[in-house]
Amino acid sequence: MRLRLQVNGTEREAEAREHESLLTVLRERLGLWGSKNACEQGECGSCSVLMDGDLVCACLVLAGAAEGRDVRTVEDLAAGEHLHPVQRAFVDAGAVQCGFCTPGFIVATAALLRDNPEPSDAEIREALSGNICRCTGYGKILEAVHRSAAQGYTS
Amino acid sequence: MTIAPPKTRLRGVVGESAPRADAPPKVKGEFLYGSDLSREGMLHGATLRSPHAHARIARIDVAAARAMPGVRAVLTSDDLPTREKFGLMRADQPVLATRVVRYVGEPVAIVAADDPEQARLAARAIKVEYEALSAVTDAVAALQADAPKLHDPKDGNVIEDVRVVHGDPDARADVVVEGEYEVAMQDQAALGPEAGLAIPGQDGGVTLHIATQWLHEDLRQIAPCLGLPEEKVRLVLAGVGGAFGAREDVTLQIHVCLLALATKRAVRMTYGREESFYGHVHRHPARMWYRHGATRDGRLVFVRATIVLDGGAYASSTFAVVANAACFGAGPYRVPNALIHAVGAYTNNPPTGAMRGFGAVQSCFGYEAQMDKLAAALGIDPVELRARNALENGDRIITDQPIEGSAPVAEVIRRCAALPLPPRRSSNDPLELPGGAGNLTHGEGVKRGVGFAVGLKNVCYSHAFDDFSTARVRVERDQGGVVARVHTAASEVGQGIVLVCEQIARTELGVQRVIVETPDTTIGSAGSSSASRQTWMTGGAVLAACREVKAELAKRARGRRLEDVDVAELLGTPVERVVTHRHRPTEKRNDTTQNDGHVAFLFAAHRAVVDVDVDTGLVKVVQIATAQDVGKAINPLAVIGQLEGGIAQGLGLAVMEEVQLKDGAVRNASFTDYLLPTMLDMPPVVCDLIEFPHPDAPYGAKGVGEPPTISSTPAIVAAIRAATGRALERVPVRPDDIVFGTSSRSGWRVVAGDDPRGAERVR
Numbered sequence: 001m002r003l004r005l006q007v008n009g010t011e012r013e014a015e016a017r018e019h020e021s022l023l024t025v026l027r028e029r030l031g032l033w034g035s036k037n038a039c040e041q042g043e044c045g046s047c048s049v050l051m052d053g054d055l056v057c058a059c060l061v062l063a064g065a066a067e068g069r070d071v072r073t074v075e076d077l078a079a080g081e082h083l084h085p086v087q088r089a090f091v092d093a094g095a096v097q098c099g100f101c102t103p104g105f106i107v108a109t110a111a112l113l114r115d116n117p118e119p120s121d122a123e124i125r126e127a128l129s130g131n132i133c134r135c136t137g138y139g140k141i142l143e144a145v146h147r148s149a150a151q152g153y154t155s
Numbered sequence: 156m157t158i159a160p161p162k163t164r165l166r167g168v169v170g171e172s173a174p175r176a177d178a179p180p181k182v183k184g185e186f187l188y189g190s191d192l193s194r195e196g197m198l199h200g201a202t203l204r205s206p207h208a209h210a211r212i213a214r215i216d217v218a219a220a221r222a223m224p225g226v227r228a229v230l231t232s233d234d235l236p237t238r239e240k241f242g243l244m245r246a247d248q249p250v251l252a253t254r255v256v257r258y259v260g261e262p263v264a265i266v267a268a269d270d271p272e273q274a275r276l277a278a279r280a281i282k283v284e285y286e287a288l289s290a291v292t293d294a295v296a297a298l299q300a301d302a303p304k305l306h307d308p309k310d311g312n313v314i315e316d317v318r319v320v321h322g323d324p325d326a327r328a329d330v331v332v333e334g335e336y337e338v339a340m341q342d343q344a345a346l347g348p349e350a351g352l353a354i355p356g357q358d359g360g361v362t363l364h365i366a367t368q369w370l371h372e373d374l375r376q377i378a379p380c381l382g383l384p385e386e387k388v389r390l391v392l393a394g395v396g397g398a399f400g401a402r403e404d405v406t407l408q409i410h411v412c413l414l415a416l417a418t419k420r421a422v423r424m425t426y427g428r429e430e431s432f433y434g435h436v437h438r439h440p441a442r443m444w445y446r447h448g449a450t451r452d453g454r455l456v457f458v459r460a461t462i463v464l465d466g467g468a469y470a471s472s473t474f475a476v477v478a479n480a481a482c483f484g485a486g487p488y489r490v491p492n493a494l495i496h497a498v499g500a501y502t503n504n505p506p507t508g509a510m511r512g513f514g515a516v517q518s519c520f521g522y523e524a525q526m527d528k529l530a531a532a533l534g535i536d537p538v539e540l541r542a543r544n545a546l547e548n549g550d551r552i553i554t555d556q557p558i559e560g561s562a563p564v565a566e567v568i569r570r571c572a573a574l575p576l577p578p579r580r581s582s583n584d585p586l587e588l589p590g591g592a593g594n595l596t597h598g599e600g601v602k603r604g605v606g607f608a609v610g611l612k613n614v615c616y617s618h619a620f621d622d623f624s625t626a627r628v629r630v631e632r633d634q635g636g637v638v639a640r641v642h643t644a645a646s647e648v649g650q651g652i653v654l655v656c657e658q659i660a661r662t663e664l665g666v667q668r669v670i671v672e673t674p675d676t677t678i679g680s681a682g683s684s685s686a687s688r689q690t691w692m693t694g695g696a697v698l699a700a701c702r703e704v705k706a707e708l709a710k711r712a713r714g715r716r717l718e719d720v721d722v723a724e725l726l727g728t729p730v731e732r733v734v735t736h737r738h739r740p741t742e743k744r745n746d747t748t749q750n751d752g753h754v755a756f757l758f759a760a761h762r763a764v765v766d767v768d769v770d771t772g773l774v775k776v777v778q779i780a781t782a783q784d785v786g787k788a789i790n791p792l793a794v795i796g797q798l799e800g801g802i803a804q805g806l807g808l809a810v811m812e813e814v815q816l817k818d819g820a821v822r823n824a825s826f827t828d829y830l831l832p833t834m835l836d837m838p839p840v841v842c843d844l845i846e847f848p849h850p851d852a853p854y855g856a857k858g859v860g861e862p863p864t865i866s867s868t869p870a871i872v873a874a875i876r877a878a879t880g881r882a883l884e885r886v887p888v889r890p891d892d893i894v895f896g897t898s899s900r901s902g903w904r905v906v907a908g909d910d911p912r913g914a915e916r917v918r
Contacts, residue, residue: 017272027191028193031193032184034183034184036346036347036396037425038348038396038428038826039428039826041428041825041826041827043825043826044346046346073184074182074183074184075183075184075185077183078182078183083179083182087179087182087183090178090182091174091175091178091182092174094172094175094792094793094795094796096175096177096178096181096182097397097649097650097651097796098346098347098395098398098649099177099178099181099182099394099396099649100188100345100346100396100397101346102182103181103182103184106182106184122587125834125835126586126592126835129833129834129835131833131834132346132833133346133834134343134344134345134346134397134399134800134803134804134831135649135796135800136796136799137796137798137800137801137803137840138799138834139795139796139799139839139840140792140795140796141834142834
């Protein structure tokens with residue numbers, strides 16, 4: 001099927017099969033490799049994107065369900081070399097090791113701070129519990145979220 | 156003579172918590188991992204795997220698969236260019252199963268097609284007729300005379316057999332405790348799936364972009380299986396999404412190259428998560444029988460143990476895992492008499508190999524449980540008992556090797572125990588209690604417990620292995636001024652070796668701009684990103700190369716001090732040096748394992764605080780405190796990242812993570828069913844880095860990756876025991892173990908220290 005959707009503010013068209021996910025379309029058809037393919041069943045959050053502003057796992061969204069929707073991926077956040085405050089905080093706090101989970105955490109954190117600019121530890125843990133990191137043990141990620149909040153997140 | 160411009164202070168030298176150069180592309184989603192690689196017109200590979208734990212292959216029919224749309228190649232064992240086998244330490248694994256399959260998930264055929272879906276469907280359309288053979292999936296049973304033999308019948312399914320005989324193994328003691336312990340199979344669960352892109356070359360060779368821990372070892376195994384000389388196989392490191400040991404072994408490397416060579420097209424292969432569970436080796440499950448003896452005042456007299464490790468269907472690194480389990484099987488304690496008998500067995504379970512902690516994890520769970528039993532029997536505080544027996548500099552471990560350089564065991568114990576405890580639980584908010592948002596308790600059955608554990612492990616390769624790393628350092632001038640380029644084959648798997656190389660080069664050369672180039676096989680081997688060794692080895696190689704570069708610069712400065720000159724002025728031609736760095740030689744293991752087999756040792760202590768709901772058997776880890784001997788923290792922030800990350804994996808093994816097997820098949824090959832710690836499971840970690848520099852290591856930095864995973868697990872289980880009073884002799888601890896005290900006994904009677912080939916079945 002022919003799919004039409006807004007990706008990062010641009011109208012895009014892509015060929016997709018009925019059973020394929022939004023993640024496959026983003027990665028394999030549109031060349032947006034930032035959303036990652038770690039579990040492909042919605043457990044790890046590595047493919048987190050915003051669809052019409054809602055945080056979703058792109059691997060759980062059928063491509064057809066994204067028809068006509070507004071999709072924002074991790075690639076939408078930085079302006080060239082200028083990192084988004086959440087990205088900057090992850091770099092500075094040492095929250096990145098292998099980095100495979102990082103794009104998903106960045107998108108999920110941006111969504112959290114949009115809705116709750118000053119989250120507590122417990123709120124951060126709850127909000128990011130759908131994202132798995134195998135490298136860091138989460139301590140530095142927690143710190144990065146606080147840092148981005150302190151810097152005043154602006155979307 | 157020009158006057159040198161005033162030098163600005165260097166940012167990001169050794170000892171600073173500098174940010175990673177690869178972090179900006181990673182946070183932007185621009186960093187390309189193996190599964191992100193693509194090439195115009197590339198094909199996609201898929202693998203057909205065995206559904207049987209042990210079977211004879213009677214017939215394979217690929218006609219239907221070959222006729223499917225988009226299919227470009229279907230290869231079975233009959234199509235292979237050579238009969239070569241592969242394997243990390245023993246070449247016992249066929250590239251594709253030949254006549255027999257030995258585990259569920261063993262590759263039988265591979266396919267390349269225009270898209271991944273066509274490849275998967277074609278693999279499914281291959282018809283294989285199997286004749287089932289009797290399978291052995293219990294490692295102790297595999298060692299008995301009546302077990303089916305999986306490889307060479309002479310070996311009786313023994314992959315490796317290591318005995319450590321120290322002092323008088325028959326020594327007697329006032330107080331004796333014993334126990335049987337089990338460690339289940341753990342998955343490395345790196346988030347990045349196995350992935351590679353193979354591109355055939357004009358010369359009949361192939362270039363492979365691959366996420367791996369050790370490019371040159373992959374090359375050594377790949378080339379013969381392709382029937383190519385090593386010069387015709389070029390490897391380039393793709394972005395690695397975590398490794399933790401799972402990328403030490405060859406998975407799809409040979410397959411993807413074979414498909415590229417057969418089709419003369421670029422081919423990408425990426426495992427999905429389920430396939431990943433079958434595609435890579437896991438941590439060895441272990442059964443351990445321990446017996447400890449001590450004097451009444453709490454001095455260890457002897458340790459005896461029998462350790463059986465399940466190697467699965469192929470050997471992988473079982474040899475070294477068995478040796479580690481044995482060598483470190485008595486812990487970081489002064490033990491005058493010991494007998495440890497460790498055996499790794501072939502079974503029809505999925506193959507096991509490297510995972511963070513590598514043998515030391517398994518035995519630490521056993522000996523630390525024993526230390527607590529001993530403390531209880533003696534009426535001595537468990538921390539005090541450990542401190543009383545702590546190894547000191549010059550003491551010998553049970554392999555009779557003296558510990559030299561630094562052995563701050565008492566220090567890690569004392570400083571870990573001194574770290575602040577978390578506050579008492581102040582609320583009965585279910586979110587703060589075991590079960591969390593499941594809302595399972597309001598605190599009525601919740602008990603708090605504190606546990607402590609200490610561990611040790613070797614750093615670098617042991618037992619006369621020729622361990623080296625090669626580094627090229629080049630200093631030159633470009634439009635941006637002076638730049639230092641560092642090239643090694645060391646795999647950046649997330650641990651931060653890129654930082655270590657960069658910070659060392661910056662410090663040594665006084666050059667701000669350092670570029671660490673992509674690892675590949677055009678330079679000499681760096682060895683694996685494993686055994687906590689890259690800082691010591693590749694860091695050491697970069698340090699040595701920098702010092703040679705500096706010597707050349709000094710020569711060019713003609714008597715002036717380098718600090719006083721503009722280095723750019725000396726770089727009319729670039730300066731480049733390539734250095735291969737080796738650590739001091741180690742001795743081969745002898746029959747009783749009494750020799751200097753290791754380079755140096757790493758130590759850490761962990762204290763865990765847990766809340767346990769004794770009614771539901773759920774555990775909430777409240778805090779982990781750790782003190783670790785790091786020698787010197789090249790980048791403290793990155794070191795803490797290693798500690799916290801390693802502890803998370805130790806927590807996983809303690810209470811969550813298990814590859815569940817039934818008749819050799821993985822029952823939970825997904826992240827839905829294989830539980831990994833999330834941010835809700837992982838507590839705050841309090842770290843104390845102990846810096847006693849090791850004289851042989853670069854800046855004294857000893858390597859930090861593994862100890863966090865070794866003693867965190869037993870500390871957490873000790874805390875659960877303290878909270879519940881249950882024996883808890885296996886990990887992961889399951890809710891049933893806590894609520895009902897379920898026994899995890901194997902049903903084999905083994906006298907600790909005896910040969911497990913004489914085990915007696917008691918049920």
